[in-house]
Amino acid sequence: MAHQHDSGSLRQGFVIFIILAFLTFIEYVIAITNQSVLLLTIVAIVKSGMVLYYYMHISKLGENEDSTDHHSAEWKLVTNRLGFWLFILSDAFLFAGLLTTRFNLLGFTRPDLDRNLGLIVTGVLLISSFFMNRAETQMAHGDQKGFLISTSITMLLGIGFLAGVVGVEWQRAPFSAGDSAMSAVFYMMTGMHAFHVLTGVIFLGVVLNNARKGLYTAENHWAVEAATVYWHFVDVVWIFFYPALYLIGRLVQ
Amino acid sequence: MQKNVHHYVIMSVLVIVVTILTYWGLNVLGLMPVQASSQAVQIDWLFDIEVKLIAFFFALIMVPLCYSLVVFRQKEGDETDAEHIEGNTPLELTWTAIPLVIVIALGIIGADNLRQIKTVDPQAIEIKVIAQQWKWLFQYPEGFSSTKLYLPVNQQVDLKMQSQDVIHSFWVPEFRISQDVVPGSIEDYRITPNLLGNYKVRCNEMCGKNHAYMESDVLVVSQADYKTWVGTQALSAKATEMASAGKPDAGRGQTLYQESGCPACHSLDGSKGIGPTWKGLFQSQVKLTTGSSVLADDAYLTESIKLPQAKTVAGFSVNAMPNFSYLTDGQVADLVEFIKTIK
Amino acid sequence: MKKSSSRGFGTALLLFILGLIAGTVVAVLLHTLTTGKFENGYLLDLPSWLLGALVAVVAFLYALIGYYGVVKGLLWQVAGTLLGALFVTALRAALGMPYSDMNTFWFTESAWVTGVMVGTLFFLAGVGAITDWYKMALGQTVSEHHTDVPGFRKYFGVSLDHKVIGIQYTFTSLLLLSVGGLFALVFRTELAQAGMQFLSIELYNTLMSLHGMVMIVSILLGIAGVMNYLVPMMIGAQDMAFPRLNAFSFWIAIPAAVILLSSLALGGFDTGWTGYPPLSVRAPLGMSMFFVGVWVAGWSSILGALNLIVSVLRLRAKGMIAFRMPIFVWAATATSIISLTATQMIGLAFQLVLFQRLLGMPFFDSTKGGNPILFQHLFWFYSHPVVYVFVLPGLGVISELLPVFVRKPLFGYKWVAMSSLGIALVGFLVWAHHMFASGMNEYLRVPFMFSTLLVAVPTGVKFFSWVATLWQGKLVRDLPTPMLFVLGGIVVFLLGGLTGPPNATVSTDLHLTDTYYIVGHFHDTMFGGYIFPFFASIYYWFPKATGKRLNEKLGKWHFWLMTPSFLILTLFMMRVGLLGMRRRIGDYDPAMGFGLWQMAMTIAAFLIAAAILIFFYNIYLTVKSGENATGNVWKSRSPEWQVPSPMPVYNYEHEFEVVGEPYDYGLPGSVYVKINSEEV
Numbered sequence A: 001m002a003h004q005h006d007s008g009s010l011r012q013g014f015v016i017f018i019i020l021a022f023l024t025f026i027e028y029v030i031a032i033t034n035q036s037v038l039l040l041t042i043v044a045i046v047k048s049g050m051v052l053y054y055y056m057h058i059s060k061l062g063e064n065e066d067s068t069d070h071h072s073a074e075w076k077l078v079t080n081r082l083g084f085w086l087f088i089l090s091d092a093f094l095f096a097g098l099l100t101t102r103f104n105l106l107g108f109t110r111p112d113l114d115r116n117l118g119l120i121v122t123g124v125l126l127i128s129s130f131f132m133n134r135a136e137t138q139m140a141h142g143d144q145k146g147f148l149i150s151t152s153i154t155m156l157l158g159i160g161f162l163a164g165v166v167g168v169e170w171q172r173a174p175f176s177a178g179d180s181a182m183s184a185v186f187y188m189m190t191g192m193h194a195f196h197v198l199t200g201v202i203f204l205g206v207v208l209n210n211a212r213k214g215l216y217t218a219e220n221h222w223a224v225e226a227a228t229v230y231w232h233f234v235d236v237v238w239i240f241f242y243p244a245l246y247l248i249g250r251l252v253q
Numbered sequence B: 001m002q003k004n005v006h007h008y009v010i011m012s013v014l015v016i017v018v019t020i021l022t023y024w025g026l027n028v029l030g031l032m033p034v035q036a037s038s039q040a041v042q043i044d045w046l047f048d049i050e051v052k053l054i055a056f057f058f059a060l061i062m063v064p065l066c067y068s069l070v071v072f073r074q075k076e077g078d079e080t081d082a083e084h085i086e087g088n089t090p091l092e093l094t095w096t097a098i099p100l101v102i103v104i105a106l107g108i109i110g111a112d113n114l115r116q117i118k119t120v121d122p123q124a125i126e127i128k129v130i131a132q133q134w135k136w137l138f139q140y141p142e143g144f145s146s147t148k149l150y151l152p153v154n155q156q157v158d159l160k161m162q163s164q165d166v167i168h169s170f171w172v173p174e175f176r177i178s179q180d181v182v183p184g185s186i187e188d189y190r191i192t193p194n195l196l197g198n199y200k201v202r203c204n205e206m207c208g209k210n211h212a213y214m215e216s217d218v219l220v221v222s223q224a225d226y227k228t229w230v231g232t233q234a235l236s237a238k239a240t241e242m243a244s245a246g247k248p249d250a251g252r253g254q255t256l257y258q259e260s261g262c263p264a265c266h267s268l269d270g271s272k273g274i275g276p277t278w279k280g281l282f283q284s285q286v287k288l289t290t291g292s293s294v295l296a297d298d299a300y301l302t303e304s305i306k307l308p309q310a311k312t313v314a315g316f317s318v319n320a321m322p323n324f325s326y327l328t329d330g331q332v333a334d335l336v337e338f339i340k341t342i343k
Numbered sequence C: 001m002k003k004s005s006s007r008g009f010g011t012a013l014l015l016f017i018l019g020l021i022a023g024t025v026v027a028v029l030l031h032t033l034t035t036g037k038f039e040n041g042y043l044l045d046l047p048s049w050l051l052g053a054l055v056a057v058v059a060f061l062y063a064l065i066g067y068y069g070v071v072k073g074l075l076w077q078v079a080g081t082l083l084g085a086l087f088v089t090a091l092r093a094a095l096g097m098p099y100s101d102m103n104t105f106w107f108t109e110s111a112w113v114t115g116v117m118v119g120t121l122f123f124l125a126g127v128g129a130i131t132d133w134y135k136m137a138l139g140q141t142v143s144e145h146h147t148d149v150p151g152f153r154k155y156f157g158v159s160l161d162h163k164v165i166g167i168q169y170t171f172t173s174l175l176l177l178s179v180g181g182l183f184a185l186v187f188r189t190e191l192a193q194a195g196m197q198f199l200s201i202e203l204y205n206t207l208m209s210l211h212g213m214v215m216i217v218s219i220l221l222g223i224a225g226v227m228n229y230l231v232p233m234m235i236g237a238q239d240m241a242f243p244r245l246n247a248f249s250f251w252i253a254i255p256a257a258v259i260l261l262s263s264l265a266l267g268g269f270d271t272g273w274t275g276y277p278p279l280s281v282r283a284p285l286g287m288s289m290f291f292v293g294v295w296v297a298g299w300s301s302i303l304g305a306l307n308l309i310v311s312v313l314r315l316r317a318k319g320m321i322a323f324r325m326p327i328f329v330w331a332a333t334a335t336s337i338i339s340l341t342a343t344q345m346i347g348l349a350f351q352l353v354l355f356q357r358l359l360g361m362p363f364f365d366s367t368k369g370g371n372p373i374l375f376q377h378l379f380w381f382y383s384h385p386v387v388y389v390f391v392l393p394g395l396g397v398i399s400e401l402l403p404v405f406v407r408k409p410l411f412g413y414k415w416v417a418m419s420s421l422g423i424a425l426v427g428f429l430v431w432a433h434h435m436f437a438s439g440m441n442e443y444l445r446v447p448f449m450f451s452t453l454l455v456a457v458p459t460g461v462k463f464f465s466w467v468a469t470l471w472q473g474k475l476v477r478d479l480p481t482p483m484l485f486v487l488g489g490i491v492v493f494l495l496g497g498l499t500g501p502p503n504a505t506v507s508t509d510l511h512l513t514d515t516y517y518i519v520g521h522f523h524d525t526m527f528g529g530y531i532f533p534f535f536a537s538i539y540y541w542f543p544k545a546t547g548k549r550l551n552e553k554l555g556k557w558h559f560w561l562m563t564p565s566f567l568i569l570t571l572f573m574m575r576v577g578l579l580g581m582r583r584r585i586g587d588y589d590p591a592m593g594f595g596l597w598q599m600a601m602t603i604a605a606f607l608i609a610a611a612i613l614i615f616f617y618n619i620y621l622t623v624k625s626g627e628n629a630t631g632n633v634w635k636s637r638s639p640e641w642q643v644p645s646p647m648p649v650y651n652y653e654h655e656f657e658v659v660g661e662p663y664d665y666g667l668p669g670s671v672y673v674k675i676n677s678e679e680v
Ligand code: HEA
Pocket: B053, B057, B061, B099, B100, B102, B103, C274, C387, C388, C390, C391, C433, C434, C435, C452, C453, C455, C456, C457, C459, C460, C461, C463, C494, C496, C497, C498, C500, C501, C503, C504, C505, C509, C512, C513, C514, C518, C521, C522, C525, C526, C529
């Protein structure tokens, strides 16, 4: 249950964030030194595993109560959670398909993008995940005010990410969508991901608005949990898209 | 169980009888067209095994099904349920294991069969095949091309196939093998015809409007006839080339117009097709999708044929016209010369 | 029809005809005005005719139910489509891009695509399928429980009751089956003789392609209907886990079907249901409608599957452990695993082509580094597993009904249950068997041959278990109609299944691929695995849904007319296919000597249609004046039959507990479920 969180879980969120940031840095180093695809894949899997476990609390899926009272809030929460995770699973297939497309069409080559910019937007998204985790923990503590602040920061960072990708990267990329399969893949992957970030921002906006009205409590805030899981899921997607677009492969002239 | 033995005996006999009858019936009917390649012989051999399997399993299911229907059917006035039998694990294991063994065996045989039909003969004759909406063109190593495919009997040929526009598929039913031709890559198709005769290559992948009509003659001739045919074709190709060396020729252009499949889209009489008509095209002002217009001079026409996507005529779609990259500069010039004559 | 609405029905019919005429006339006028041409190159002016049909349907429904539910939705959809399209047109004009195309379909392609997407949202808003969510997002409370409008009108508007939704699905599915079947009848008539008689080749291609996809959507809705209706009842639940999502999943399929069918009016397309690029990049506007329509329908499938899995995992009644669930529930779960995940891949594949069409992103253009084969991998990653989506529920129905009618337990329950999962999972690993001749990487062919052949093993387990169930079973004497369809399904699916392995071995497939042999193979599998069991379930559960039993005599006519005709149709398909008849051709070489075979197939097709008309007549007759049947008509042990028909709104009002095995026929005194209520 949600209210098991204590200030320890705020600290845990921070520690996880530091590790994720460190791994992201390591990725970058791998990419500019030995370009080992294997290592990059391993790091991405480790990162996504950490987000899944510590931020998305995938283990909650195992939580099951045997009450046959199908009207209890408890029962509904578990049911909703299961449904939402199945949706995430389904959506994951879409992104897996995009990755397949990328590797099928481009193999081990990559588009000529600004790696620093890539690192920056990745960082922005990562920080947003940290605040998202914080927001959820605060809500579980009953810290409504803290929740509102953390969620707002998350949203702003999300918008910042969108601005970075769509506003800056898309304009600066040395090609346009119709030029080649490579450019098409780039716009498709970033576009599809950005669309998810956008829906995540809207979702957060709705949750924020309802939280202001005081609709959620420490015990009862399924919408907050869903928004959180969704947000982290979009982050997990980027954990794979980022190396696939910016780090793996060599440039072609 | 003892009292039921006769059911099992009758059923087994029936299964065998029905298997044989089914297989025999299908064979009498004759399932496949004539075998005109040595690959066809191999493939039919595998298919025959599969027909036997089908006959057997068909009988194995149908016989007990019909038997139960007739023999065990509820008797008049009997309202009781049947005997309570829940299942039988050894039996389930058996009918999982036996099909498993069969399909693995079939897979091994199938893989071996595939290997056989792909055997490469280094002496194979290489012929270039160009597929496009909606015709076939065959380019022979001797330097001429033909809309009919002549093949020598008992000699492996290696067709190097490429497509100008969309996916097509090369299939001669009598040869048994079809192979898609995907734009952007060259596909190999090896066949060893072994029976003289006239067949047809039928495009076997949906390729748009006239897919149904994308057929060309395939003639398997004796090796001697093949040599003669190639000889004369090569000679006459040279002759025409020499005769008008250098200058574009509307007559040749007209032949190319037919051979390259332009009539599928371009009419000569002013009617609108998939592409614009050529009537009165030369020296006219052509409206483009960009809104501007351009004078249809030599340069524009040449560009339109070589790089159809470069400029798009208003009211037509960009990608409709295939690439004719295989046409030589001389051939394009011939075509342009021909277009000039359509007033 | 009830007395009170019978006058409404007459008026409705009149309005239908008037609407058809008015709509067509208006459309023809519009068309003539904008293009200066009277007709559009087809025999009929199809776009006008279709608009007329839409007006007619709306007018008909309006007279029947008023400005409510689906009527409102459809009108909103039209408005939304126009709005969306106009918006893009204005935007394009403002940006100085070409913004209209009077010669063809008035709007540009991007305007149409945006328009129909907006139209879909408008439909959902208009019909009321998203009202509750909208309120929730605004933080308002919505009521937990639902009440339906009384009478038959509830079937035409949003209802949250899984039984109503199941019937809505089933009805829509039958409607689409008729439309798709009608297309087949039209193009089969064209095929009766060589040469083109009355269709243009473009129209043939469009009808053929639409036939395929409309039928497939029809199947997806049909299985969703049966699963929706049955699964909650079978597991002892009151409803699905997410009733609103359930309603949403159904209602989104309606605009999807409208968009899909609109492609007929918007230039058609010529790729077959597979939509391979680069051909689909060049095809007319109708292609985009096809892609968008299927994409939207895909969401119906995904969300429905999600709902079903959660329901099965969370809503089982007391004692309903996994291996005591009715076998159909296993099948439905296995099916849903596929729909939930694989559907995304076809969605992606279609989006990629759409983006190439609209924005020139060259995913499949080999001159710019694209790869046409990639599309085929993505497409078949869904479209192969989906064939098991088509059949698993049907095979579940067969396994469900056999024990009832032979009065004997299902032989090897666990094996049958696991074989569904086995088929579904192995089904994920076989997709490239559709690409043996496609020029994909050669080394993939042999592994995919093995995995494909492997599917025969779990399928075989099902067949052998059925036969063992039948063996020494006391098949009820008078062979009721549902049982006939079950037996027919087994035989026909056997033919379809057994013709699979020759396609699976690469070298033989090189001959068979894209011929009528394949067409025969898949009509057999789909009829045997879906159409037959689907009819069986309608005959079987009709009393449950309505309290009335379908007429047996008409049912038998339906069966005995349809089955032989169908066997002729598909066996002849395989015959001509082996001899060299390609698929997807509107005309064939008369020299091949197929004339008689083709004529026979066409006649058979019409006989099938006649049989289906008998079925519709049967439904009409039964609803009007059918024999009452509120009890346990088939003497089944399944829980839904232990309470009176029609099923009460919240299914089981009383305690529900599973105390025994589901199929213990012939075991005196055994009980499956205990429902603490009066006996039926
Ligand atoms: C409901 C739909 C359905 C089902 C269930 C199946 C089932 C199978 N299909 Fe079919 N198939 C289609 C629908 C279906 N198919 C469609 C729509 C297409 C065409 C798509 C298009 O191009 O438009 C197609 C095409 C298709 C192809 C591609 C052909 C081509 O285009 O070149 C192949 C190739 O392997 C194939 C194989 C199989 C196999 C091996 C099975 C197996 O699952 C069958 C297994 C069943 C049995 C084998 C019978 C019972 C088993 C026993 C009695 C046990 C013993 C048997 C043995 C040991 C052999 N199918």
